[in-house]
Amino acid sequence: MEEYIFLLILLFLLQFSVSFATSNETDQQALLAFQNLITSPSHFLANNWTNNTYFCSWFGVTCTSKTQRFGALTLPNLQLQGTISPFLANLSFLDVLNLGNNNFHGGIPYGLGHLPCLRVIDVQNNQLEGSIPTSLFQHQKVQVISLGFNKLGGEMWKGPWCVPKLRVLNLKNNSLTGFVTATLFNISSLRVLSLGIKRLSGPLLLDERNIVSNIEFLSISNNQISGCIPSNICQLTKLKVLSRAFNNITGEIPRNIDCLSKLEQFLIGDNPIEGTIPTSLGNISTLQYIYCGNNRIVGKIPQELGKLSNLRQLNFASNYNLIGQIPEAIFNISSLEIIDFNFNSLSGRIPVTTGLHLPNLKVLELGANQINGEIPLFITNASKIEKLVLARNFLTGAIPNNLGNLQVGSNPLIGILPNSIGNLSSTVEYFEIGYAHINGLIPISIGNISGLTALYFEDNNLAGNIPSEIGLVDNELPRLIPECLEGKVLEDIGGLKAIVELHLSGNHFSGMIPSRFGELQNLQSLDLSNNSFFGQIPSSFSNLISLEFLNLSLNAFSSTISMSLEKLSSLKSINVSFNDLKGEIPSGGVFANSTLQSFLGNKGLCGVHILEIPACAITNPGQQSKLKEVVLKIVSPMVISSFLIFLLVSIWIMKRQKKGKSKDVEKALEIKTHQLITYHKIQQATNNFDESNLIGVGSFGSVYKGTLSGGKCSGNKAISKFMAYTETLGTLGYIAPEYGLEGIVSANGDVYSYGIMLMEVLTKRRPIDEEICNENLDLRKWITQSFSGTMMDVLDANLFSKEEQITSKSESCIACTMELAFDCTKEMPESRITMKDVVKRLNKIKNTFLES
Known part of the structure; x- marks a missing residue:
């Protein structure tokens, strides 16, 4: 009996070992088939996954501790390219597949949805196409389905959703169509639902029955969702993030929105939502982000919003019809980083209470409203501020001495730019003060703002030169538009290494363009028109490899157009009209498609590819020699003959006019004896332009007669002799x-x-x-x-x-x-x-x- 038992055990172990070896062989072959369809940087995966090593030790492979069977394949963020092998469906113990943030293309193998142990499939941020295997939405064990940021298409799964353990469903940024089914919200395990797909439509409806939902993150932004915010949204009691921006949602914000007591982000901007801001919004103490910009909300801003002590961003920009004054309490929320009420109809003054404190404020945008009064000094306490927009209001008074990081254009301000502008933080990027009645010079201290990326000075009364210190700002200066400035362009202009757009048109700049312009290799648009620049167009312009638009018109450039400009492959438009340029117009590159308008007002230019421009003189040596031969054989004899005839005729004429010559000499001597006549002598001759001497009135004034002192002739005759002398x-x-x-x-x-x-x-x-x-x-x-x-x-x-x-x-x-x-x-x-x-x-x- 014991012998039989021993034989049975031996047979079982033998069968198990054969089965184990076979299973391992299957896993290894499936992985090698996967590896054969992809490439990796420096081929590190091919060098690591070899038959000579045990597959459980391969990079990215994890095996189970008990059975030593393949369990997980994690290869994210490795720049892998290729397709996902269908042989991965043979890995029967696969529970985690993470290939996110690579460059896989093709489709998702259908068999992956049938793997019995699969818990996580993460292939987000690839180039995958085709449809999603529906078996994934009926998997009993799957917990994470993350397929966002691909090119997956087809229709959104309508159900049934048999995924009792699903926690994360991420289908964001794909091309799915259809609508969001209410049954999704009945999955009690679901925590994250991200469906920003761009093409989903229809209303968002929750089940009318009482549901037990644990969703914390709900994002359906960037779609075509319509309808109102559901009245029973209060069933989502654990919701922390509600993002429905960029849709077609209508109606009003629910009055009882404070039922979402755990809400941290409320993002419903860019929808045709109407109504007023509910006061109950101020009761959600956990709120950190409110984005309701680009809606149609009207009325006043509730005082209750000042109670949101954790608020970091408050944005109601571009509603256009918010009225009244901004509650003072909002300016005392110390956690606020962004306040944006641009483009509304807010009025009154910005609170001036000295106790207000905004230590974390980075952006304050109140532009295009009806705010009046002076710029309050408390704003200068915001030490982290990066952007301040107060443009297009009715602010008055001077700019505070310790304030400079601002956009205050189109306000009836007065005074000058204070030197303290240079004391601002290096985080300042945008500085706009156009149409603000500012006068004086640009402070040289502005060069201390090392983070400056945009500088607007247009339509003020500024004068003088652009400070050379601006050339020390080694950052992008996309647009510089001062008016009525003069002098020379900065010699240190090459220091603005990241500049992409420079407009200096319509000023009084003169001199030659610095050759260091050629160092601005990120420059895309250059406009120096309507100034008084002269000399050559710098040859260093050929180094502006990113240049797309070049305007040098209405100056006094007098050189030729360099042929090297043909090589600027990015250049789309060039205008050199109304200069003194000469020579041949290049025919390649941007010049091939240029019209006459780009070269008007340059009499010395020539070329053959523009019909209205005269052709250039022939410069071919062979043609020149032929031309010389023609001149010597034909033209020269004709010229000599004509000269001899002209000489004989001239001698005959001179003899006949010999008698008249003496008379002409006498007349010339008579003319030369006339004295010079000054204005004061004419004034005396006409008796201080007395009306009795008035002859008539012409288009440029009156004509008088008079007699010069010492002259015996009449006034008319004397004046006529004066005219004859000067001609x-x-x-x-x-x-x-x-x-x-x-x-x-x-x-x-x-x-x-x-x-x-x-x-x-x-x-x-x-x-x-x-x-x-x-x-x-x-x-x-x-x-x-x-x-x-x-x-x-x-x-x-x-x-x-x-x-x-x-x-x-x-x-x-x-x-x-x-x-x-x-x-x-x-x-x-x-x-x-x-x-x-x-x-x-x-x-x-x-x-x-x-x-x-």
Whole structure:
């Protein structure tokens, strides 16, 4: 008997060992089949998974301690590429499959849903496609299904959901369609439900019966969910995160929303939700994040929100119809990091209580409201602030001395930028102060803000140079738009290594462009138009490998266009119009698709690929030699013959006119004996322009007769001789000083006359008006003496209609035009600007005015 028992035991052990060996062989072959379909960096997986080593010791493989059978495959975050082998379905003891954050493509093997021991399947953040095996949604032991951030498609599973142990269902960022079934909320084990899929639709309905739900995280954002927030949402008593943003949810926020007493995140922004903010929202003491931006909520902000002592983010931006004053208690929540009420209709003042304390505040955005009063000093206590937006309100007063990290544009502020701006934290990134009536210079201390990424100065009264210290900011400066600045561009511009967009158009910059521009290899857009730059376009521009838009128009560049610009593969648009460029236009790269508009106003440019541009001269050596041969054989004899004929005819004409020559000499001598006539002599000759000497009135003024001192002829005759001598017509009051005093005629005199005409248009005063002549002044000096602080003192009162409001933009336009007139009428001819510069300045003034 004992022998039989021994034989049975021996037979059992033999069968078990054979079965164990067979099972291990099956597991190893399945893993090797998986490994054959993927690649890994440096092939580390192929080098580690070999037949020479026991598979339970392979990287990422875990075996059970008792049976030594394969149990888990964990290979996340390894940059693996390939497809998931269907042979993994042969791993009958597989309970954890984690291949997340790799580059797998293809589908999810259908057989994985039938593995009896499977508890976790995590393949999120890959490129998987196809449908989801429905067997996963009917698995009795599965606890985690994480398939988010793939390209999985098909219809959302409608049920039945036979997953009694499921804790996490993550299908976020896929392409599933359908709707969310109510039975999902009946899975009592479910804790996390993430369905931000973009294509789910229909209402979100909870079971009308009493349910026992333990869901803590519910996210269905970024879909097409419609309907209202369910009235029985209070059944989700353990909910901590409710995210329904970016959908089509309508209705109002439930008045009893405080039934979700454990809620930490309430994110319902970007929906057409209406109604008012329920006061009960302030009763949820656990709340940390409230995002209700881009809704249609109206009414006042409840005082109760000031009780949320754990709140970190409060966002009701872009509701447009929130009214009233912001409760003071909100500014005393010490945990707050972000406050955003941009684009509403809030009014009143920002609380000025000195006891307010915001030690963690990073962002305060109150722009585009109707807030008035001054900027409160308590904001300066927010030591961590990174962005302060107060633009487009009715704030008044000066900028606080210890405040600089701000966006306060379009407020009727006054004063200057304080030097204390440079004391700000290096975390400051965005600085905007456009349309704020700020004057003076840009403080050099602004260069101390090392974290600066955006700087806006447009439409103020700033003057002077851009401080060179800005060039020390080694960060991205996406947009620099000052107005009325002058001088040269920073020599240290190359220090702005991360700059992506630089706009300096419409200022008074001059000089040559620094070659260090070529170091800005992240620069995408460069606009230097409407300035006075001259010289060559730097060859270093060919190093701007990221450049997409280049505008150099309305300057005075005089070189050729470098052929190296053809190599800028990212360049989409170039404009070099209205310069003094010459030579051939490149034909490759961006130039191949450029039009005439990009090259207008450059008379010296030529090329063949743009029809309206003249062709360049032939430069081919072979063609040149042929051309010389033609010239020598045909053209030269013709030229010589024509010259001989011209010579004979000239001799004949000279003989016939010999007698008339002496008479011409006498006339010339007579003309040369005439004396120079000054303005004061003309004034005496006409008896100080007495009306009895008035002959007539022309388009540029009156014409008088007079007799010069010592002359026997009549006034008409004397003046006619004066005109014959100079051979230049001029009208008193408009002629340049050097012409009246010394008889010097030049183009600079025309510029002077144009400047006087500009002054006449702006002031409605003629240079020979009685009030000007009586004081022995010219029009320029009269304007200077009459100016008492604002250009409107001397401006023609009828230049603007009574109904038309005089804005700072129009006043700036008038001031710039008058400044141009003064530059045209400087006493020394060489100090006046040229008419070409006059045209540029007028274009600049026009463009600046029209942009408003």
